[in-house]
Amino acid sequence: MMEPISLITLNHYLLLSAVLFVLGLIGFLTRRNLIIMFLCTELMFQAAGLAMIAFGAYHLNPQGQVFLVFVLTVAAAEAALALALVVALYRRKNTLDAEEWSELQG
Amino acid sequence: MPLVNMTILYAACVVGAVGVFLALPRRGSRLALLGSIIAGGALGAAFLALVPRAVGAESGDVPGFMFYTMAFIATGGAIRMITHPRPVYAALYFILVVIATAGLFLLLAAEFMAFALVIVYAGAILVTYLFVIMLAHETPDEEDWSVLTEYDANAREPLAACIAGFVLLATLLGVGYRGLAPDAAPPTSSLAAIEREHEDLALMPMKVQRALADADLLPEGGTVVVVDPVGQSAMIELETGALQAVEIPDSLRVENVESIGLSLFNEFPVSLELAGVILFMAMLGAVVLARKPRSPSPAGSTAEALGEPG
Numbered sequence: 001m002m003e004p005i006s007l008i009t010l011n012h013y014l015l016l017s018a019v020l021f022v023l024g025l026i027g028f029l030t031r032r033n034l035i036i037m038f039l040c041t042e043l044m045f046q047a048a049g050l051a052m053i054a055f056g057a058y059h060l061n062p063q064g065q066v067f068l069v070f071v072l073t074v075a076a077a078e079a080a081l082a083l084a085l086v087v088a089l090y091r092r093k094n095t096l097d098a099e100e101w102s103e104l105q106g
Numbered sequence: 107m108p109l110v111n112m113t114i115l116y117a118a119c120v121v122g123a124v125g126v127f128l129a130l131p132r133r134g135s136r137l138a139l140l141g142s143i144i145a146g147g148a149l150g151a152a153f154l155a156l157v158p159r160a161v162g163a164e165s166g167d168v169p170g171f172m173f174y175t176m177a178f179i180a181t182g183g184a185i186r187m188i189t190h191p192r193p194v195y196a197a198l199y200f201i202l203v204v205i206a207t208a209g210l211f212l213l214l215a216a217e218f219m220a221f222a223l224v225i226v227y228a229g230a231i232l233v234t235y236l237f238v239i240m241l242a243h244e245t246p247d248e249e250d251w252s253v254l255t256e257y258d259a260n261a262r263e264p265l266a267a268c269i270a271g272f273v274l275l276a277t278l279l280g281v282g283y284r285g286l287a288p289d290a291a292p293p294t295s296s297l298a299a300i301e302r303e304h305e306d307l308a309l310m311p312m313k314v315q316r317a318l319a320d321a322d323l324l325p326e327g328g329t330v331v332v333v334d335p336v337g338q339s340a341m342i343e344l345e346t347g348a349l350q351a352v353e354i355p356d357s358l359r360v361e362n363v364e365s366i367g368l369s370l371f372n373e374f375p376v377s378l379e380l381a382g383v384i385l386f387m388a389m390l391g392a393v394v395l396a397r398k399p400r401s402p403s404p405a406g407s408t409a410e411a412l413g414e415p416g
Contacts, residue, residue, distance in 0.1 A: 022275040023184040030263065087241065
């Protein structure tokens with residue numbers, strides 16, 4: 001009975017990637033602190049990257065990792081700009097609350 | 107007979123939703139730890155639902171306990187990250203998630219990406235997040251619910267978020283596991299992979315030369331001219347100008363970093379340049395965005411700034 005359980009298939013990695021993505025999504029929808037919201041988007045990046053690497057490994061193709069190099073680049077650029085935005089927003093209202101900016105809607 | 111037990115997966119989604127809902131921060135809630143344990147148990151049940159039914163399946167190269175350890179550390183860190191009321195701890199738990207994901211990359215033989223993830227993500231991006239949290243913090247020192255800021259202590263609309271998130275998860279899993287291959291086991295080799303490795307070796311004559319020299323197969327003074335991509339042999343040009351074919355040893359493999367590098371520079375050179383442009387844009391944008399708003403300066407102060415008298 002122990003033998004099949006140690007066989008890790010692609011499906012396990014995809015399940016884990018989906019779970020991490022959904023956890024990041026729930027965190028993004030739920031929290032109001034701007035920085036934690038951005039951290040949750042980074043978590044979604046992680047989950048997608050895990051799926052890319054898993055597919056690349058299971059098809060013995062390095063292009064999954066090549067794609068993740070570019071995703072990492074874009075994630076770094078996005079994190080820099082997002083944090084600069086957060087700093088600028090914090091200077092305006094002196095709070096990290098996302099609800100304070102809800103008057104921007106409409 | 108279904109290959110994946112979907113009812114267990116859907117039930118695990120429901121239990122996970124309940125667990126995450128309980129774990130989300132609410133004022134006066136003491137059920138956070140219980141929620142995390144319930145969610146972890148749901149993940150374990152989901153993994154059990156994926157046990158392959160193939161008879162006579164041999165265990166793959168990956169030891170199961172390493173994958174499960176990393177998976178539970180990653181999920182536990184993620185749950186704690188989205189439910190912790192204080193942003194510094196959320197960033198630290200995310201660093202834990204990044205390290206666990208790097209461990210999973212190592213299990214998938216992607217060591218370059220594992221190290222790049224730890225260096226770039228945990229080492230640069232998350233440290234920048236911590237800097238900004240320190241710059242913009244409002245939370246006081248005591249771990250006291252009444253003192254935490256209101257938007258940190260309360261999750262907004264946790265029920266709707268959990269329902270939406272886990273319905274999405276159930277849909278993803280339901281669609282993704284439809285039409286499964288009977289054994290999505292880790293492959294040991296495939297024809298396309300072998301061809302790719304031969305092509306990569308054909309692009310690296312110096313690597314072949316060094317390997318042949320190490321294995322004492324290289325004739326004196328010979329340099330590798332052409333590596334035959336299919337025949338696994340290399341043409342060596344001797345000092346006399348004559349050509350000789352030497353068999354490449356089977357133990358010569360293309361490393362992970364080399365294959366990524368070859369793929370990047372041969373197949374995606376434009377994307378590489380564009381990535382540099384994106385980083386440059388981000389740097390300029392961050393500098394401009396984070397600048398303090400300058401007050402309008404009359405001409406006199408400009409002269410002062412230039413150092414001229416008067």
